[in-house]
Each structure stands twice: as C-alpha cells, then as structure tokens.
Amino acid sequence: MFRLCTASAVALAASLTAAHAKTDIQWWHAMGGELGSKLEEIVQGFNESQDEYNVIPSYKGTYPETMTAAIAAFRAEEQPAIVQVFEVGTGTMMAAEGAIVPVHQLMEEQGANFDPSAFLPAVVGYYTDTDDNMLSMPFNSSTPILYYNKDVFEKAGLDPETPPKTWGEMEEFSNKIIESGAASCGFTTGWVSWIQVENFSAWHNQPIGTEQNGFGGPQARLSVNGPAQVKHWENLNRWADEGIFEYGGPVGGDDAPPKFYSQECAMIMNSSASRAGVIANATDFELGYGMLPYYDDVEGAPQNSIIGGATLWVLSGRPDEEYAGAAKFFEYLSSPEVQADWHQFSGYLPITQAAYDLGKEQGYYEENPGSEVGLQQITLNEPTENSKGLRFGNYVQIRGIIDEEFEQMLGGDKDAQGALDSLVERGNTLLEEFEAQSQ
Amino acid sequence: MKRTIFNNQLLPWLLLAPQLAITFIFFIWPAGQAIRQSFLREDAFGINSSFVGLRNFHGLLDSAQYLNSMKVTVIFAVSVTVVSMGVALLLAVAVDRMLRSSRVYTTLLVWPYAVAPAVAGILWWFIFNPTVGIMPYILDVIGYDWNHNRSKTDAMILVVIASAWKQISYNFLFFVAGLQAIPASLREAAAIDGAGPVRRFFDITFPLLSPTTFFLLVVNIVYAMFETFAVIDSTTGGGPAQATNIMVYKVYFDGFIGQNLGSSAAQSVILMMIVIALTVIQFRYVEKRVEY
Numbered sequence: 001m002f003r004l005c006t007a008s009a010v011a012l013a014a015s016l017t018a019a020h021a022k023t024d025i026q027w028w029h030a031m032g033g034e035l036g037s038k039l040e041e042i043v044q045g046f047n048e049s050q051d052e053y054n055v056i057p058s059y060k061g062t063y064p065e066t067m068t069a070a071i072a073a074f075r076a077e078e079q080p081a082i083v084q085v086f087e088v089g090t091g092t093m094m095a096a097e098g099a100i101v102p103v104h105q106l107m108e109e110q111g112a113n114f115d116p117s118a119f120l121p122a123v124v125g126y127y128t129d130t131d132d133n134m135l136s137m138p139f140n141s142s143t144p145i146l147y148y149n150k151d152v153f154e155k156a157g158l159d160p161e162t163p164p165k166t167w168g169e170m171e172e173f174s175n176k177i178i179e180s181g182a183a184s185c186g187f188t189t190g191w192v193s194w195i196q197v198e199n200f201s202a203w204h205n206q207p208i209g210t211e212q213n214g215f216g217g218p219q220a221r222l223s224v225n226g227p228a229q230v231k232h233w234e235n236l237n238r239w240a241d242e243g244i245f246e247y248g249g250p251v252g253g254d255d256a257p258p259k260f261y262s263q264e265c266a267m268i269m270n271s272s273a274s275r276a277g278v279i280a281n282a283t284d285f286e287l288g289y290g291m292l293p294y295y296d297d298v299e300g301a302p303q304n305s306i307i308g309g310a311t312l313w314v315l316s317g318r319p320d321e322e323y324a325g326a327a328k329f330f331e332y333l334s335s336p337e338v339q340a341d342w343h344q345f346s347g348y349l350p351i352t353q354a355a356y357d358l359g360k361e362q363g364y365y366e367e368n369p370g371s372e373v374g375l376q377q378i379t380l381n382e383p384t385e386n387s388k389g390l391r392f393g394n395y396v397q398i399r400g401i402i403d404e405e406f407e408q409m410l411g412g413d414k415d416a417q418g419a420l421d422s423l424v425e426r427g428n429t430l431l432e433e434f435e436a437q438s439q
Numbered sequence: 440m441k442r443t444i445f446n447n448q449l450l451p452w453l454l455l456a457p458q459l460a461i462t463f464i465f466f467i468w469p470a471g472q473a474i475r476q477s478f479l480r481e482d483a484f485g486i487n488s489s490f491v492g493l494r495n496f497h498g499l500l501d502s503a504q505y506l507n508s509m510k511v512t513v514i515f516a517v518s519v520t521v522v523s524m525g526v527a528l529l530l531a532v533a534v535d536r537m538l539r540s541s542r543v544y545t546t547l548l549v550w551p552y553a554v555a556p557a558v559a560g561i562l563w564w565f566i567f568n569p570t571v572g573i574m575p576y577i578l579d580v581i582g583y584d585w586n587h588n589r590s591k592t593d594a595m596i597l598v599v600i601a602s603a604w605k606q607i608s609y610n611f612l613f614f615v616a617g618l619q620a621i622p623a624s625l626r627e628a629a630a631i632d633g634a635g636p637v638r639r640f641f642d643i644t645f646p647l648l649s650p651t652t653f654f655l656l657v658v659n660i661v662y663a664m665f666e667t668f669a670v671i672d673s674t675t676g677g678g679p680a681q682a683t684n685i686m687v688y689k690v691y692f693d694g695f696i697g698q699n700l701g702s703s704a705a706q707s708v709i710l711m712m713i714v715i716a717l718t719v720i721q722f723r724y725v726e727k728r729v730e731y
Contacts, residue, residue: 064696071698075485092483092698099484249588250678255570262570397697407679410589426504433498433699437482 022054025325026080029057030066038345046332053325063310064396074099079315081322086310087126091393093313094135095218095438101314104133110327118352122304122378126389127311130215136311137330138351142273143305143374144195150286152266155182163290170293174244177266186244187267188260190253193402194308195269197224202387203292204228205300214391218435222427225420228298233416237409247410250403271308272374275347289370291377303387305377309348349375393434398427476704483698495705504681512685515599516663523603524655527610535618552608560673563601587675591682594675598683601674602667610655617651653729657721686710
C-alpha cells in the first residue's frame with residue numbers, strides 16, 4: 001500500500017512539473033557560422049521574453065539538406081514544427097497539401113497579431129497563393145546587386161561614383177577597363193540561374209513561364225527562351241569569348257567572388273546578403289554598389305528584381321500547443337526591432353515596411369552605403385505577373401538544368417537559342433512529371 | 440579420418456543468424472524497397488503515390504542525360520582503373536627491387552589511402568582550381584588554358600586523377616605483396632637463360648601476378664563506380680554540363696537533391712542489374728584466364 005502511494009505521488013508530481021514545463025518547438029534551419037549564432041541570439045530573445053514556449057533551433061546543413069531532412073522526418077512522422085526552406089523549394093512545399101499549415105491560416109486560427117499588408121510586397125509576393133494568402137513566413141530574403149571596384153574604375157579613367165546602368169555600358173566600361181590594363185576582366189557573376197535568368201527576366205518584365213510564372217498552378221510550363229533572354233545569353237557567350245565576362249562555376253558560382261576580391265574582375269553581380277563577406281574580403285580597394293544593369297531597348301526595363309533566400313514553413317501533425325507557440329514566435333520574428341536587427345547584421349532584406357523605416361530612422365543606410373541598393377531595386381516598381389517571383393515544382397533540378405545548358409553554350413556545344421530551347425524542353429519534362437505527381 | 444557430426448539442427452541457423460540479419464536489414468530489405476519505389480510515382484512528402492509500371496525506366500532510357508551518364512561512367516571507370524593499377528604496378532615493381540629502402544617508400548606510398556575521399560577531392564580541387572590553384576598557373580606557362588568549369592575534358596581529367604590517386608596506394612600494397620610471393624629462383628633461372636628485365640617481367644612476373652591483378656580489377660571497378668561519389672561531389676559536382684555525372688552521383692542528385700524518388704529508385708535498380716551482370720562476366724569469363 002505504501003509503495004502504491006509513493007508511486008502515485010511520484011506520478012502526480014511528474015504530471016505537475018510537466019504542466020509547468022515549457023512547450024518545446026523545434027525549428028530546423030540552414031544558417032551556419034555567424035548567421036547561425038545571430039539566429040540563436042534571436043531565438044534566445046524570444047525564449048526569455050515569455051515562459052510558455054521554448055523554441056529550439058537546430059542547424060541541419062545546407063538548404064537542400066535541411067529541406068530533405070525535414071521531408072524525410074515528415075515521412076517518418078518525426079517532423080519539426082518549423083523548417084526553413086529556400087525559395088526554389090517553394091513549389092514543392094506548396095504542393096504538399098496536408099503536410100504544411102499555411103502561415104495565414106496558422107495566424108488566424110491562433111488569433112495572432114498578423115497584418116499581411118505590413119510586409120514588403122516584393123518579399124511576400126513570392127510566397128502568397130493566387131488569392132494573396134501568405135503560405136510561409138519570410139525570414140531571410142535577399143536580392144542580387146552589382147558590386148564594383150572603384151579603384152579599378154579610376155585607373156581606367158571612369159567615374160568611380162558611377163556604376164554602369166545598362167548592359168551596353170557594362171560592355172563599354174569593361175572594354176575600357178581591359179584596354180587600360182586596370183583589370184584583366186570586366187565582370188563575373190554568382191548564381192547564373194538566379195541572377196542571369198530569373199532576376200534578369202523579372203528586371204526586364206519578361207515571363208520565365210506560363211501561368212504567371214507558375215503561380216497559377218502546376219500546369220505551368222517554362223517559356224524562358226524569349227528574345228530578350230536569348231539576346232542576353234548570346235551576349236554573355238560573346239563576352240566570355242572576348243574575356244569581358246568570366247564564368248565562376250555552377251550553382252552559387254564559388255569561383256566568382258575570388259575573381260572580384262583578387263581584382264581580376266572589376267565587377268560582380270551577387271546577393272545583397274553577401275555584402276558582409278564582400279566588405280571583409282575587399283580590403284585592398286574601395287567598394288561601390290549599383291543596381292543590376294538592364295537593356296534600355298527592352299520595354300518595361302527596369303521593372304523590379306526578385307528575391308532569393310528562405311522562408312519558414314510550418315509542418316502539420318504536431319500537437320496544438322506547438323502551433324500556438326509558433327504563431328507567437330512569428331509575431332516576435334516579424335516585429336520591427338528583431339527584423340531591423342537581423343537585416344542590418346546579415347545584409348538580408350527587411351521583410352516589413354516598419355523594419356525598413358526603423359533602419360531609416362536609425363540612420364543606418366546613410367552610415368552604410370550600399371545597404372539600401374537591394375531594397376530600392378525590389379521596390380522600384382509595383383511587381384507585375386512577370387516580376388512577382390516564380391513557383392515551379394522540381395525547381396531544384398530545373399536550376400541544375402539551367403547551369404548545364406549555360407555551360408553547354410559556353411563550351412561551344414550549343415548557341416544561346418539552342419541552349420534555352422533545350423532548357424525549356426528538359427524543364428517542361430520535369431514540370432509534367434511534377435504535375436502528374438501532385439494529382 | 441574421423442568426421443565430427445553435429446546433430447543439432449538449430450545450431451547452424453543460430454550461428455548464421457547475425458550474418459543473415461545484417462544481410463537482410465542492410466541489403467535485401469533496402470533493395471526490395473528500391474525495386475518497389477521504382478514502379479511508383481510519388482511526391483516528395485509521400486502523400487500521393489501511384490503505380491506507374493515501367494514508366495520510370497522508360498523515362499530514363501529515353502533521356503539523353505541518362506545515356507550520357509552511362510557513357511561517362513564507362514569512360515571514368517576504365518580510366519580510373521587503368522591509371523590507378525598502372526601507376527601502382529610501376530611503383531610496386533620499382534620498390535620490389537630496392538630491398539633496403541623499400542619500407543620507407545612503402546610507408547610513404549600508402550599514405551594517400553588514409554585520406555578520406557572528400558578530403559582528397561577538396562585537395563585536388565584546390566590544386567587545379569582555375570582561379571587560385573597552382574596547376575592552372577603552371578599549365579598556363581606551357582600554354583594550356585586549364586578550366587574545369589568550362590572544359591569537359593579538363594573536368595574528366597581532374598576527377599580521374601583525384602579518384603585514381605587515392606586508389607594507387609591500395610593497389611600498390613597488393614602488388615608489392617604479390618611480387619614478394621613470386622619465387623626469386625624463377626626469375627634467376629630466366630636471367631641465366633639470357634632473358635632481359637622486360638622479357639622477365641612479361642613472361643614470368645606479370646603472369647604470376649594475375650590472381651592479384653584480377654582481384655584488383657574487380658575491386659577497382661567497384662571503387663570507381665561506387666566509392667568515388669565524394670570525390671565527384673567535392674570537385675565538379677557532376678559538371679560542367681553533366682560531363683562528370685557518373686551514375687551513382689546521378690542517383691544521389693535526382694533522388695536526394697531533386698526529390699524525384701521514382702526515377703532515382705529506377706536508377707538504382709538499373710545500377711544493381713549492371714553490378715550483377717559485371718560480377719557474372721568477371722567470374723565466368725575473366726577468372727578462367729587467371730592462373731592461381
């Protein structure tokens with residue numbers, strides 16, 4: 001009898017402690033290094049701000065690794081409540097009805113403070129459905145900008161305060177730079193797929209696919225072989241042959257930044273979020289920032305650039321109280337203070353107008369030249385159907401195809417038209433596959 | 440001779456059980472899963488899945504990229520095997536002659552085998568990097584513009600060197616052991632009969648090495664086809680334009696990165712059939728020519 005009493009007392013005590021314990025919420029992310037430490041600092045701020053929930057961030061590797069880990073965990077019914085997914089995974093996540101809880105639905109159900117119009121349209125446009133409902137929570141969004149070497153510009157007899165505005169000027173400036181011997185190459189680029197195809201198309205108000213770049217549904221197909229894109233790839237190919245442009249490799253273009261840091265190339269197009277890295281490495285020369293160049297004979301250019309980076313998705317199948325906590329956490333994450341802090345630390349864009357305004361108030365943009373270029377670029381015009389973003393299934397593989405076709409062209413196996421036609425054809429096979437899968 | 444007879448029917452199964460369990464859990468079960476999945480079309484989260492028969496296989500055999508990947512695998516596997524075995528044999532013969540210092544050489548030559556494939560990949564990637572590497576700089580002096588980001592040939596040479604380099608040590612060890620096992624009297628007799636070193640090598644040493652060579656041939660082909668994954672991933676990532684995308688890497692990329700599970704499973708089934716076919720050919724036809 002005594003033993004039974006003790007046992008029940010222990011059980012009672014245990015259940016009491018459990019009732020007082022905080023609810024743990026798992027958040028899987030792909031932010032390593034300094035960004036990861038900053039992220040943990042932000043999470044700690046939330047955990048200390050209240051005593052009901054405890055968000056636990058776990059670093060899961062690269063973006064594809066994090067996404068795959070979450071999918072595998074979901075299949076094994078061990079999924080985290082929140083997972084960070086890069087923008088090209090959006091199509092896959094969105095099609096996974098039943099596996100995700102759309103953010104607008106989460107915030108509504110939990111009665112959280114949530115105003116979709118407070119967010120920057122160019123940021124959320126990417127992550128809303130056709131009825132303008134937000135599906136995932138923006139967290140780290142970036143956009144490509146132009147970085148240039150002011151010292152080289154000066155040596156070449158160019159005005160160091162004026163970056164090239166058009167692709168014509170890119171060519172002209174590059175030729176001057178090479179002829180004067182100030183640098184051996186005009187420009188290079190990271191992310192051929194993201195910058196020279198997706199952003200190029202948005203910036204020139206050209207579609208890259210049907211059905212509003214895939215927002216309309218999984219029946220969308222690629223149409224990125226239009227005249228503007230063909231002309232641009234033709235030019236890039238010619239510039240590569242002439243030595244004006246140097247290719248930095250597939251995916252992110254790992255070899256591109258060293259070419260810029262070593263002053264071999266005078267200009268580089270890369271993510272606004274690489275700003276801290278560029279500043280840390282460009283110690284021997286003065287840096288300049290500019291918007292992406294455009295072709296002045298293309299109607300509607302420049303329109304606005306589109307974003308990259310990642311958002312936070314909520315996965316279904318967790319206990320209810322975790323969703324209440326996730327909603328609270330998102331409220332905290334999108335507050336102007338947290339956002340402005342994260343944006344200024346990382347070079348990612350602020351996701352809300354309030355965070356942007358707070359930065360202005362603090363005088364951040366005046367003190368840090370170049371930190372505003374990306375923002376000005378994505379907010380240059382109201383996004384159109386072509387410049388809202390893109391949403392295709394199997395897009396991780398399609399990006400691989402873009403790199404391959406670009407390399408085929410540089411290798412001389414295909415011309416620009418042939419490479420883009422083949423890109424569309426191969427990409428569409430994957431899209432057909434995806435459409436069939438999601439039915 | 441007296442034979443011991445065990446009457447216990449259960450004991451042999453009990454003794455075999457751990458091995459059988461391991462084979463089942465780590466080979467038969469996953470292989471069965473792969474075969475099942477190769478007939479399905481499934482989204483990444485496994486919410487919708489439908490039986491599509493042989494569609495995944497049809498899709499692969501219709502795809503120029505997959506056929507290219509087969510071609511690349513053959514070129515790659517043959518090159519790695521020839522280079523790593525050729526160089527290893529050369530080094531082994533050289534060391535075999537030097538009796539005193541051979542231990543030092545042997546130790547030095549075995550070192551690369553201790554290096555993890557991914558590390559070996561990074562090492563060679565660094566040496567040949569067109570922007571910061573030392574080799575492109577040297578090659579530039581003699582007038583060769585090395586760039587494995589643009590040139591398919593350069594990329595293939597790079598992955599072959601990186602993969603073969605690691606395997607040379609392993610082959611070297613076996614060749615040295617094989618050479619040491621050949622009785623010196625045979626070679627001495629041939630020398631007395633007036634055979635020069637080249638003749639002695641091809642008529643006596645090489646034929647007597649054939650069991651070792653055959654064993655290494657099997658091991659090297661398997662290595663080149665399946666274990667070079669990390670080297671490919673850390674040097675070229677299968678590029679440029681699929682020029683180094685061997686079949687194993689394609690399985691990983693399409694399945695793990697691209698989340699196209701049906702196609703990836705079909706690819707592993709094809710790979711499994713190729714391995715079975717290769718093993719049969721090697722042991723039925725090549726092994727007959729080996730003298731033990």
